[in-house]
Amino acid sequence: MTKLFIRNIRVSSINLYKNYTTITKPATSLKINDKEFVTDDYTNITPKILSYLNRDLHLKKDNPISIVRQRIVNYFYSSFTHGGNPIFSVYDNLSPVVTTKQNFDDLLIPEDHPSRTKSDCYYVNRKTLLRAHMTAHQSELLRSGLDNFLMIGDVYRRDEIDSTHFPVFHQVDAVRSQRKEQLFQEHSGLELFEPMFDSKNPHMFENSINDPNKQSCHSLEATKLMETQLKTHLIGLVHALFGDNVKHRWVDAYFPFTHPSWELEIFYENNWLEVLGCGIVRNEILANAGPNNTIAYAFGLGLERIAMALYKIPDIRLMWSEDSGFVSQFQNKKLNEKITYKAVSSYPQCTNDISFWLPSDVTIDTFTNNDFYDLVRDVGGDIIEQVKLKDKFVHPKTKKHSLCYSIIYRHLERTLTQAEVNKVHKEIEKAIVKAFNVVIR
Template structure:
């Protein structure tokens, strides 16, 4: 859902145009020195730093931009004037990203295995909710949409990537509005948005949990013979409102643009969104069209087995090493296929299967072997694993 960085002057001086709402933005481009600091807490890699400033959601005709535009246009048809923010810096304070959203210090999302830290007090936002408290203070209408790139260490497969794009929506009501009224408005609004995107589909609401909303719900749709999660939402925790210096209650929702685009455009691999290949980009003209695979290059599997050597071993840290060993997205997935605990020593052995496949060209065995050997070396050096 939402998180914040307090940058009052940037919000006040940002250029904007009014179109039934206000579009505010300033550059989200950062230089390498700002991201890779060499501090003890810094874990931003070259691979991640190279993605900052790409702003796929702002590139005309890109599927993520198309989804963003459709959602914003839908909200502009509502009676409420929503402000839209699309270019806020992804560098935020840990206070805005976690504390202001009531995320406890022990929560797993704060771990360096999950979050990219620039320093002990700054990180790359893990969700657009990191801007919630600042925008609550600065927004004139107290109703806004915030879209941007977000960063999380994650596994490697066709549906996960360490950089993806989120949109958060917030709407406040008059002081004293009953929670049932807020709930009804939230669900009516999001059901209307879902119909706009997917047509006349069956929907269901499930009770959920988020630290920053209560009550909370997720919305699912029955699409292509299966239930798909579309978004998370809820009534904003009163203390978040109070800490922003306000008294009005309200709702918030958050959704992932890639999740929606992969379904609507039938894009099979999340890596494709980052492709600069014209065979991909040239298929889109600002509307929702079905992606046509331009080629299916062969895959090649390699296995890697090792003793983890530490109770602190985390698969996300291993995935980060893998990503840092490649200069282009040639690894489709890394899957744990076997785990063994030695009956006497209690040491743990993992076996991961790597599936190598480029979306744009054929790979040679030689270059695959070079990358695989590099991963083996780096895993030993940085994680202390013992190869088998």
């Protein structure tokens, strides 16, 4: 839900990463959280990604991600109560290893959806992966009988490298479902579903999303009332985080697991910033999970994006820093205190280019950038600040294809020497030659 729920990134017709995974992991098994998993041709988790597991920044006291998490939880605890008790339950220690059924099938994500590709996700094997969104736990929680809950944790996606993208980030996803008597407390004559829909046999009715205003099974009154509640609640959340005067706008969106769907943007620092995606949960998901007589809304947002905007943090890597100069700025603060991050010091960048000829059976259009980014990150670690595709070239005579990337190195806590950078850069060159069968120019 929103780009923070499911990100559609280009699909490559060839995946070169299989060679790289072969040389970096055991050929038959992979151990994650003391559990052994059989590997296969889909396995593409790198040692660097595994090193981020169990860091739990969203639960780490005084980390800006954790501060934002607590502010969001407090909003829902205070805004939704019954008999003096909060009606939302919170799940923030769910295992990040999920099945493809949890991450995709339970959410009606089509087999050919780009978000399923190896270039987007970190697969343990063909049937198991590191969750790409917290919504992966939605159906299991619904099956357990829950109706209002927040899912909070770390999610994993293969992506570009720059100051706002990292292969691990943190999400809050939520579901609120209501029965007829809850939704229509003051209008008992209204119905959740259209007359032809039988909630006791939902699979006998083919639900459709052809109408932009609602799902075919839902009554218009139920959909509109849920939409009003959803948008009112989320505007309240944004006001709680950014202040009552922040401007906002709703943008129509499409997600496989909700309809209708929207993205919420706020006007912040002279730009429109997307903060979350949301919508009315597809009834098929609810029916498959058990509650056939309810209607629900859901939303998802990224904690890093909110924290970076709120506290003026310029680089997403800082969230992982244990440097006292960074950590101390968020220690012993009141939860809603206004904090503006101040750079401890500014260390210079080092930039090295890397150019290579592709194998004869690979072109500049079929080479998968995310495979290259993962390799660079795995070899260079957190001193890799950014990787940019600088140039594409096809030799006019030989027709060989070449790519050139600029790799920007910067340590967050000290100055890197050019000699250090050159050594790491040379290791990256060796790794890409072995992994992708390229020829360094």
